[in-house]
Amino acid sequence: MNNQFLENATGFNRVVDSVKIVAGENSEIPLTQVLLISRVLFAVVMIGFIGYFFDRIKQSLFPVESKAKTDNRRSER
Numbered sequence: 001m002n003n004q005f006l007e008n009a010t011g012f013n014r015v016v017d018s019v020k021i022v023a024g025e026n027s028e029i030p031l032t033q034v035l036l037i038s039r040v041l042f043a044v045v046m047i048g049f050i051g052y053f054f055d056r057i058k059q060s061l062f063p064v065e066s067k068a069k070t071d072n073r074r075s076e077r
Contacts, residue, residue, distance in 0.1 A: 014037065017029050 014029070014033060021029070
């Protein structure tokens, strides 16, 4: 079972390969893995932009009112 786990740990292997490439060792990542990584990163960024966009629309349509009580008393000296 340990060998099967190590063979299927492709996410960890991709990280190790990326570190090897940055370090200068000759380790090539197949094109399919590069495309998969880029698609995942693109999806994460797009979800972030869409969430930011809808949050800004929500803030502009429904302004948040402060629920804190204002104290109109002047401080006495």
